[in-house]
Amino acid sequence: xxxxxxxxxxxxxxxxxxxxxxxxxxxxxxxxxxxxxxxxxxxxxxxxxxxxxxxxxxxxxxxxxxxxxxxxxxxxxxxxxxxxxxxxxxxxxxxxxxxxxxxxxxxxxxxxxxxxxxxxxxxxxxxxxxxxxxxxxxxxxxxxxxxxxxxxxxxxxxx
Amino acid sequence: xxxxxxxxxxxxxxxxxxxxxxxxxxxxxxxxxxxxxxxxxxxxxxxxxxxxxxxxxxxxxxxxxxxxxxxxxxxxxxxxxxxxxxxxxxxxxxxxxxxxxxxxxxxxxxxxxxxxxxxxxxxxxxxxxxxxxxxxxxxxxxxxxxxxxxxxxxxxxxxxxxxxxxxxxxxxxxxxxxxxxxxxxxxxxxxxxxxxxxxxxxxxxxxxxxxxxxxxxxxxxxxxxxxxxxxxxxxxxxxxxxxxxxxxxxxxxxxxxxxxxxxxxxxxxxxxxxxxxxxxxxxxxxxxxxxxxxxxxxxxxxxxxxxxxxxxxxxxxxxxxxxxxxxxxxxxxxxxxxxxxxxxxxxxxxxxxxxxxxxxxxxxxxxxxxxxxxxxxxxxxxxxxxxxxxxxxxxxxxxxxxxxxxxxxxxxxxxxxxxxxxxxxxxxxxxxxxxxxxxxxxxxxxxxxxxxxxxxxxxxxxxxxxxxxxxxxxxxxxxxxxxxxxxxxxxxxxxxxxxxxxxxxxxxxxxxxxxxxxxxxxxxxxxxxxxxxxxxxxxxxxxxxxxxxxxxxxxxxxxxxxxxxxxxx
Ligand SMILES: Cc1ncc(C[n+]2csc(CCOP(=O)(O)OP(=O)(O)O)c2C)c(N)n1
Numbered sequence: 001x002x003x004x005x006x007x008x009x010x011x012x013x014x015x016x017x018x019x020x021x022x023x024x025x026x027x028x029x030x031x032x033x034x035x036x037x038x039x040x041x042x043x044x045x046x047x048x049x050x051x052x053x054x055x056x057x058x059x060x061x062x063x064x065x066x067x068x069x070x071x072x073x074x075x076x077x078x079x080x081x082x083x084x085x086x087x088x089x090x091x092x093x094x095x096x097x098x099x100x101x102x103x104x105x106x107x108x109x110x111x112x113x114x115x116x117x118x119x120x121x122x123x124x125x126x127x128x129x130x131x132x133x134x135x136x137x138x139x140x141x142x143x144x145x146x147x148x149x150x151x152x153x154x155x156x157x158x159x
Numbered sequence: 160x161x162x163x164x165x166x167x168x169x170x171x172x173x174x175x176x177x178x179x180x181x182x183x184x185x186x187x188x189x190x191x192x193x194x195x196x197x198x199x200x201x202x203x204x205x206x207x208x209x210x211x212x213x214x215x216x217x218x219x220x221x222x223x224x225x226x227x228x229x230x231x232x233x234x235x236x237x238x239x240x241x242x243x244x245x246x247x248x249x250x251x252x253x254x255x256x257x258x259x260x261x262x263x264x265x266x267x268x269x270x271x272x273x274x275x276x277x278x279x280x281x282x283x284x285x286x287x288x289x290x291x292x293x294x295x296x297x298x299x300x301x302x303x304x305x306x307x308x309x310x311x312x313x314x315x316x317x318x319x320x321x322x323x324x325x326x327x328x329x330x331x332x333x334x335x336x337x338x339x340x341x342x343x344x345x346x347x348x349x350x351x352x353x354x355x356x357x358x359x360x361x362x363x364x365x366x367x368x369x370x371x372x373x374x375x376x377x378x379x380x381x382x383x384x385x386x387x388x389x390x391x392x393x394x395x396x397x398x399x400x401x402x403x404x405x406x407x408x409x410x411x412x413x414x415x416x417x418x419x420x421x422x423x424x425x426x427x428x429x430x431x432x433x434x435x436x437x438x439x440x441x442x443x444x445x446x447x448x449x450x451x452x453x454x455x456x457x458x459x460x461x462x463x464x465x466x467x468x469x470x471x472x473x474x475x476x477x478x479x480x481x482x483x484x485x486x487x488x489x490x491x492x493x494x495x496x497x498x499x500x501x502x503x504x505x506x507x508x509x510x511x512x513x514x515x516x517x518x519x520x521x522x523x524x525x526x527x528x529x530x531x532x533x534x535x536x537x538x539x540x541x542x543x544x545x546x547x548x549x550x551x552x553x554x555x556x557x558x559x560x561x562x563x564x565x566x567x568x569x570x571x572x573x574x575x576x577x578x579x580x581x582x583x584x585x586x587x588x589x590x591x592x593x594x595x596x597x598x599x600x601x602x603x604x605x606x607x608x609x610x611x612x613x614x615x616x617x618x619x620x621x622x623x624x625x626x627x628x629x630x631x632x633x634x635x636x637x638x639x640x641x642x643x644x645x646x647x648x649x650x651x652x653x654x655x656x657x658x659x660x661x662x663x664x665x666x667x668x669x670x671x672x673x674x675x676x677x678x679x680x681x682x683x684x685x686x687x688x689x690x691x692x693x694x695x696x697x698x699x700x701x702x703x704x705x706x707x708x709x710x711x712x713x714x715x716x717x718x719x720x721x722x723x724x725x726x727x728x
Contacts, residue, residue: 016340068464074286077340
């Protein structure tokens with residue numbers, strides 16, 4: 001790992017499901033003035049644990065401390081600093097119905113998604129892809145005057 | 160067995176073998192206090208402030224090595240306890256604090272005396288619990304004690320809502336704990352230990368760097384054995400005083416900001432640091448880039464997060480000091496102790512050049528003399544606690560500490576007001592020992608209400624106030640770094656210490672000469688009452704040597720060899 005201050009990092013934290021465990025985890029970042037870029041949490045099926053995925057930026061030395069400190073928290077079962085991983089992020093975008101729907105459909109398809117809801121005035125598209133590609137997709141989608149964009153945060157799994 | 164939540168709390172304390180609990184009641188914890196009234200499995204000491212109750216539990220824990228227990232009510236009771244928790248947290252002291260909380264139905268409503276105890280204490284506890292049902296209470300209590308004392312010890316908070324303390328349910332205290340996510344490592348990695356041993360055998364100027372972890376791990380005999388078999392010299396941190404024993408020829412003394420010349424030079428010139436339970440605190444290392452610049456580092460610590468936190472480490476070993484040394488010692492049987500002879504000679508010369516010294520006086524009591532004198536008079540038999548300031552450093556430098564747990568002070572947080580209640584805790588644990596709190600005229604006032612506690616419970620602690628009519632340590636920095644602008648550090652206005660002690664059920668001594676000093680100590684021990692021994696000391700004495708904050712360890716301000724009594728006499 002390089003010493004680059006602003007290197008992007010993705011960490012998975014497996015925790016026991018108990019109250020305020022998320023607060024304990026995020027407090028470690030806040031306590032060191034680190035910004036969490038995205039955070040996703042959900043229970044791990046058929047267990048009493050949850051999987052937290054944290055995307056952040058920081059230098060290797062501080063990240064190492066955060067990882068060790070995370071590990072010290074009593075309810076933390078495992079900390080994975082991802083290096084070889086598959087990452088996905090989801091985004092929902094709302095477009096005015098007057099936009100070129102077939103263009104939007106084609107764009108979404110190129111990014112592994114499609115239109116998932118059509119209303120009187122709006123259509124909603126959904127895309128799930130790698131975070132970098134999500135960024136590109138959102139840039140491209142701007143041509144069609146989106147009125148709302150909701151990103152879902154990264155989930156990652158080690159290869 | 161069927162019982163109330165309050166009874167369960169008491170039963171758990173008894174099951175854990177705790178003999179003394181310190182605390183202060185209030186609405187949210189009243190049911191528990193009602194049960195305390197009915198039982199006789201442990202004694203309860205009513206301190207006169209929650210901070211003091213937690214420090215007293217802390218002092219009890221530091222003196223005995225067992226878990227200390229304090230009990231407080233919700234809201235202000237809990238917030239008063241926070242400094243105590245933070246103090247224990249910074250020094251890794253095993254402790255369980257039980258706080259009352261408003262009933263479950265009121266949590267989150269800003270109810271009377273409600274405060275988010277779990278939220279507030281998160282950064283200053285090893286772990287904390289908000290109990291949310293009676294069923295989980297026994298398990299949580301068991302886990303709290305286990306977490307407090309295992310791995311790297313620390314304080315644990317159990318916040319119990321009032322309605323849970325009245326509810327009745329089935330109680331069976333678990334025999335064992337199973338927390339899948341918490342498995343401390345005790346044994347060191349074999350391969351790493353072998354490598355470290357190789358490094359020791361190859362080194363020319365190795366140095367044992369002994370920290371508070373050795374005390375916590377009760378590893379002092381093994382550490383002395385390590386020094387003995389290898390003949391490697393040793394330095395101690397503030398928290399480790401007593402580990403090697405003052406008379407040990409291999410001990411150079413304390414290192415760091417107020418460390419002695421030989422210790423700091425040893426650290427600056429060593430080629431192999433063997434760090435045992437020390438955490439490279441900035442008060443120890445000085446300027447990091449100059450710290451042990453020529454050395455490889457072996458770092459043994461039970462907390463992986465401590466290793467390589469501040470310095471790069473060549474031989475990291477995660478484990479309990481006791482177990483790691485048991486693994487290590489047999490591999491060092493054949494070490495060639497002659498190899499380090501030249502190194503020991505160099506250090507001996509450093510020590511002769513600038514020994515830990517001060518210039519005594521016939522006109523005025525020097526604080527260093529007072530410390531040495533109690534060492535001579537009571538020495539090995541006493542437990543010494545301290546507050547924070549110059550007096551703390553003089554005690555650490557000049558008292559002949561002979562064993563670990565003899566020296567009790569707030570190292571990591573540096574909490575003024577710690578010493579007196581901690582002394583009460585230590586004295587409850589060891590009533591037969593003389594317990595002296597070395598304190599300052601600033602610090603003692605921060606928990607002086609404990610005079611009443613000590614008097615009521617016949618806990619004769621000697622408070623030796625090294626009275627310089629200053630917030631001395633801050634004044635010292637003002638002298639050196641703020642051109643003597645003594646902003647808000649002059650304590651010329653003083654209480655009548657003797658009267659104050661007497662008003663609270665103790666006794667007082669005003670001491671201005673060496674003869675009075677000896678007489679007061681003798682009388683205090685005989686009278687067997689809590690006391691204030693107000694010792695007038697030289698006002699402008701400075702703690703030396705001193706490494707200015709952020710400076711390199713080898714750039715020390717050294718004591719003058721001629722009498723000055725402080726420049727401003
Ligand atoms: C609770 C708290 N407040 C403030 C400080 C900062 N502080 C450190 S040493 C000191 C002076 C202590 O004075 P005194 O107790 O008289 O001891 P002396 O240094 O004179 O021996 C102060 C104010 C502290 N450590 N703790």
